[in-house]
Amino acid sequence: MSEAIEKTTLIGKSITKPDAPDKSNGRTRYINDMVLPRMLVAKIKRSDRAHAKVLSIDTSKAAAVPGIQAIVTADDTPMVGVGVTKDNPPLKKDIVLSMRDELVAVAGETEEAVDKALALIEIEYEDLPAIFDPAEALEEGAHQMHDDKPGNLSLGYQTVHGDIKQAEKNSDHVLDEVYDVHYVTHVCMGPGCVIADFDTHGKLTMYTQTQYPYNYKMDLAPSLGMHPGDIRVIQPPVGGAFGSKLDVYPFEPIAVFLAKKTRRPVKLFFSREEEFSASPTRQPARFHIRAGVKNDGTLTFRDVDALLNNGSHTSWGATTPFVMMRTFTGHFRVPDVEFRSRAAYTNMPYAGSFRGYGNVQATYVTATVMDKLAEAVNMDPISFRLMNAQKAGEVTPQNSKLEECFLGECIETVAEKTNFLEQYNAFKAEQDSPGRYKKGIGIATSFHNAGGAKIHKSDGCGTVIMLDDYARATVITGASEIGQGIDAVLTQIVAEELGIPTESITLVNNDSAIGPWDVGVHASRTTFIAGNSAKRAARKARDQILDAAAQRSNVAAEELDLRGGSVVQNDNGVPVMKIDSLLRKMHFAGEDAELVITHDYYEPPSEPEGDNHVGDISAAYSHGAYVAEVTVDTWTGVVKLNKMTAVQDVGRVVNKLGIEGQMEGGIAFGIGYGLTEEMIIEDGEVKNPNFRDYKVMTAPEAPELEFHFIENDDPDGPFGAKGIAELPTIIPAPAIANAVYNAIGIRFNNPPLTPEKVARAIVEKQAAKVAAE
Amino acid sequence: MMIEYEEYLAATSVAEATQALANGNVTVVAGGTDLMVQTAASGRGVGTTLLNVRRIADLRGVTVDGGRVTIGALTTITDMLTDGVVADTAPVLAETADRFASNQIRNMATVGGNICNASPAGDMIIPLMVLDADVELSSWVDGAVATRTVALNEFFTGPGKSVKTANELLTSVSFNRPAEGFVGQFGKTGPRPALEISMVSVGVGGVASNGSLTNARVVYGAVAPTPIRASKTEAALEGTSLDDASIQSVLDVADSEVNPISDVRASDWYRRHLVRVMTQEVLESVANV
Numbered sequence A: 001m002s003e004a005i006e007k008t009t010l011i012g013k014s015i016t017k018p019d020a021p022d023k024s025n026g027r028t029r030y031i032n033d034m035v036l037p038r039m040l041v042a043k044i045k046r047s048d049r050a051h052a053k054v055l056s057i058d059t060s061k062a063a064a065v066p067g068i069q070a071i072v073t074a075d076d077t078p079m080v081g082v083g084v085t086k087d088n089p090p091l092k093k094d095i096v097l098s099m100r101d102e103l104v105a106v107a108g109e110t111e112e113a114v115d116k117a118l119a120l121i122e123i124e125y126e127d128l129p130a131i132f133d134p135a136e137a138l139e140e141g142a143h144q145m146h147d148d149k150p151g152n153l154s155l156g157y158q159t160v161h162g163d164i165k166q167a168e169k170n171s172d173h174v175l176d177e178v179y180d181v182h183y184v185t186h187v188c189m190g191p192g193c194v195i196a197d198f199d200t201h202g203k204l205t206m207y208t209q210t211q212y213p214y215n216y217k218m219d220l221a222p223s224l225g226m227h228p229g230d231i232r233v234i235q236p237p238v239g240g241a242f243g244s245k246l247d248v249y250p251f252e253p254i255a256v257f258l259a260k261k262t263r264r265p266v267k268l269f270f271s272r273e274e275e276f277s278a279s280p281t282r283q284p285a286r287f288h289i290r291a292g293v294k295n296d297g298t299l300t301f302r303d304v305d306a307l308l309n310n311g312s313h314t315s316w317g318a319t320t321p322f323v324m325m326r327t328f329t330g331h332f333r334v335p336d337v338e339f340r341s342r343a344a345y346t347n348m349p350y351a352g353s354f355r356g357y358g359n360v361q362a363t364y365v366t367a368t369v370m371d372k373l374a375e376a377v378n379m380d381p382i383s384f385r386l387m388n389a390q391k392a393g394e395v396t397p398q399n400s401k402l403e404e405c406f407l408g409e410c411i412e413t414v415a416e417k418t419n420f421l422e423q424y425n426a427f428k429a430e431q432d433s434p435g436r437y438k439k440g441i442g443i444a445t446s447f448h449n450a451g452g453a454k455i456h457k458s459d460g461c462g463t464v465i466m467l468d469d470y471a472r473a474t475v476i477t478g479a480s481e482i483g484q485g486i487d488a489v490l491t492q493i494v495a496e497e498l499g500i501p502t503e504s505i506t507l508v509n510n511d512s513a514i515g516p517w518d519v520g521v522h523a524s525r526t527t528f529i530a531g532n533s534a535k536r537a538a539r540k541a542r543d544q545i546l547d548a549a550a551q552r553s554n555v556a557a558e559e560l561d562l563r564g565g566s567v568v569q570n571d572n573g574v575p576v577m578k579i580d581s582l583l584r585k586m587h588f589a590g591e592d593a594e595l596v597i598t599h600d601y602y603e604p605p606s607e608p609e610g611d612n613h614v615g616d617i618s619a620a621y622s623h624g625a626y627v628a629e630v631t632v633d634t635w636t637g638v639v640k641l642n643k644m645t646a647v648q649d650v651g652r653v654v655n656k657l658g659i660e661g662q663m664e665g666g667i668a669f670g671i672g673y674g675l676t677e678e679m680i681i682e683d684g685e686v687k688n689p690n691f692r693d694y695k696v697m698t699a700p701e702a703p704e705l706e707f708h709f710i711e712n713d714d715p716d717g718p719f720g721a722k723g724i725a726e727l728p729t730i731i732p733a734p735a736i737a738n739a740v741y742n743a744i745g746i747r748f749n750n751p752p753l754t755p756e757k758v759a760r761a762i763v764e765k766q767a768a769k770v771a772a773e
Numbered sequence B: 001m002m003i004e005y006e007e008y009l010a011a012t013s014v015a016e017a018t019q020a021l022a023n024g025n026v027t028v029v030a031g032g033t034d035l036m037v038q039t040a041a042s043g044r045g046v047g048t049t050l051l052n053v054r055r056i057a058d059l060r061g062v063t064v065d066g067g068r069v070t071i072g073a074l075t076t077i078t079d080m081l082t083d084g085v086v087a088d089t090a091p092v093l094a095e096t097a098d099r100f101a102s103n104q105i106r107n108m109a110t111v112g113g114n115i116c117n118a119s120p121a122g123d124m125i126i127p128l129m130v131l132d133a134d135v136e137l138s139s140w141v142d143g144a145v146a147t148r149t150v151a152l153n154e155f156f157t158g159p160g161k162s163v164k165t166a167n168e169l170l171t172s173v174s175f176n177r178p179a180e181g182f183v184g185q186f187g188k189t190g191p192r193p194a195l196e197i198s199m200v201s202v203g204v205g206g207v208a209s210n211g212s213l214t215n216a217r218v219v220y221g222a223v224a225p226t227p228i229r230a231s232k233t234e235a236a237l238e239g240t241s242l243d244d245a246s247i248q249s250v251l252d253v254a255d256s257e258v259n260p261i262s263d264v265r266a267s268d269w270y271r272r273h274l275v276r277v278m279t280q281e282v283l284e285s286v287a288n289v
């Protein structure tokens, strides 16, 4: 006990996710693999009409199939809606509003029996006129989708700052454009799945993929006529969520209806086709943007009208303008800004929350508009952005306080690392010269909340830490793990505080009856919020251990530190005692027995929005600047992304491996959004509900990736860290679009830039050129 | 959806397999890479008996006998990529295999399955048609295996349809060893470089000399209900020196000969556009041989 122990840190090191070995060995037992004794399997019969009266439902033949235990329709349910505005009854009665609408559900002993029964259900419809376009839905006399939603209006948002009319008069150039952004979906590897299980007291256990276990109970209970306190939520490992599990969707209460009726556990799961066609999408939108600039390059105003296709019912998609508007009003210094949005009910699929939450759409617009404005005033894309970038201490019109602001540093760094201007000018000069392959380079930037987002009563998270007699720590956190890596980050943070190895830590976060409250995995908040809570709980445990050590040695607590499993002297690292033996002494001390069990609830110092959507909703914000380098095949229209260089303000890297994984995965989503992914929906029907026709990027297309993290400790972040995981999804698509413009001189206001779209635009441009000559 | 077969058979000889087929209502499975996906999605092609033919060892492998190259129906796409006879006699088949699906699929997928699936986008069919291949169909007739030979060019009758009857097993595909100086090219496209069903595929072959092709073959996939031989394009190409102007006029002929549809993967406009640019690409590379 005399060898000195040096002070080292785990922060910034690469830690393997605790669940990674099992996942890569195929040992993880996902919810989809779970089987409970006496469990039934269940599936849903959905509408095959986009809009129709349901005249009759005949389930008699289905009920006669051997092995069928229960069939439910709306008549068996309280008809209380789920979803953000509770407009979505789990099973529909009389009218269907979309192809995904749930009409009947069947539970049986085997999947085969259930499939047979589903095929034997007879439904008579009378078609009603369907509306697929949101503008049409808002027209006078359009068919009303919901009795209590006059004019088919779902949610609307508006924020107004300054005087855009005056600002327009002061502008030298005004851009006036329309963008149409498309439907994409999360493509979770693990399709939707839930298991509902009642005990004899009528208490319900839900095994679910949810990413917000606590408010989930509150949102689910009314549709069941239950008290939220009678629901226990267990979260087995999930194959991805990405925002798609942030709401209650009809299949979940439906499983409960069947479990209640049969008094047996019921597992309801989606086929891959259902995962594509019946899970939430990213919110599509049509933006009308007007933006002004002075000849000297100063931005003057932005005026944005957003029309959202709400689809048949309402989930988080309709609320994404909440995030869109922060970017439209607050990304770059724009003195006068207005944003208005309306979401209109149609007979289309509905959108949920999705990594990037509205900012993917808003950034596609703002980042390409910035390029266009730079060109209008004959400035290069870098200087133009730099002169309009906010600096530390500036406040956006909606009151996002940019106390620290590294936007300029991000832009400068990415421009330097990619030799941007030299390449940009060279490619631009080559645009009209002969040659099949054209190269291009483009930049895009954005900003996002990086310290949570106060949109609920609390944006907090709780942690309990328990140390046992062997100095092993159990960390019970409210934060859910949906693949994002909070397990590794919290392990690291607690190990750092307590001076014990990461292997000595067990994380428990999958049971609402055990873990303290958390608002859920969203808004890039978990490392910041759960990290702070875990750090503070660990700090309390540390203080308790140091106090006990001080009592049992003649060294003051302030002069002690925890390192390598020992209590050591702070100045020279000389060990005083082992932590585990100290814990045993504390525990087995008769009436003075003392256990180390601490807890903390962390509420970030942010404020909810007030009137006009003004409020400093996040405890931190962060910026990123990405550069895409592409080659366009002008014959086939194929855009090859050669390289993506990402520079991002991250506060402080906690888990290096984790942050790189989040960047890579996020960028993959962003590339798909920009280049290949698109749900093709005709007359309300998803036409490509499979991996063959819905084009997710595959490994050979993955570009070279280069990351540069701008590290400056955030004053409120755990060890200085900020939330990072949405910007990588948000920024790539417009960077690619700007690079394509640099290559071929064509703008696309309607992602994705599919080969066909690009080829057609090239052919049209050539034809126009020929016509002009 | 789950599919239930009543019976499963694993034949080890052509005789055994064709006898089973003669009993009727049989679904043949080779690699299963089309069949599994189709039955899961639509229940297509389901009989009461599932007949696995993968254990018929005789039907796997490539042989050359005199001037004739024969590829067993169960030869996998991976085999095509690595086989010495293929590399020696018809490297275009290996090039096509290199553009086919992914390693995992190639290990399972068979040449016979690719042909019998009769997709207008079946990749291996294209270079085989360029090579004027014939298929051998076997059936059980009067207590013995009987065979007939059909030109691959005449095999397909529509999407998923061919002249093969329900009681016939495709046993091999064969072609004459290409003449000295023969060049064959295959091209396909889709938004992804790998794991992609062809939006359009093109195969061109012929004996190249002095920048022109003789005995020219032009085959297109995914532009009509079946893979097609473009005979007018072949005629336009025959012996023509491949300079820019003549390539353009060949492309006009090709355009007049294809009849693509619009679907979720591409519009007819884009497929026509691809026919032009991919044919141009292939012809330019042939011209440089």
Ligand SMILES: Cc1cc2nc3c(=O)[nH]c(=O)nc-3n(C[C@H](O)[C@H](O)[C@H](O)COP(=O)(O)OP(=O)(O)OC[C@H]3O[C@@H](n4cnc5c(N)ncnc54)[C@H](O)[C@@H]3O)c2cc1C
Pocket: B027, B028, B029, B030, B031, B032, B033, B034, B035, B036, B037, B045, B053, B073, B099, B100, B101, B102, B105, B108, B109, B110, B111, B112, B113, B114, B115, B116, B117, B121, B122, B123, B124, B168, B169, B170, B171, B195, B196, B197, B198
């Ligand atoms: C992910 C994925 C990627 C793919 N990529 C490509 C691609 O790039 N290019 C391409 O062309 N295809 C592709 N395919 C389709 C498929 O792999 C090929 O068509 C393959 O060659 C089929 O061969 P198989 O042995 O698997 O056929 P199977 O699925 O076993 O059979 C296909 C059909 O042919 C019948 N059949 C098979 N063998 C015989 C026989 N000897 N006699 C009589 N009938 C028979 C079966 O009954 C069935 O109807 C892909 C498929 C998947 C799943």
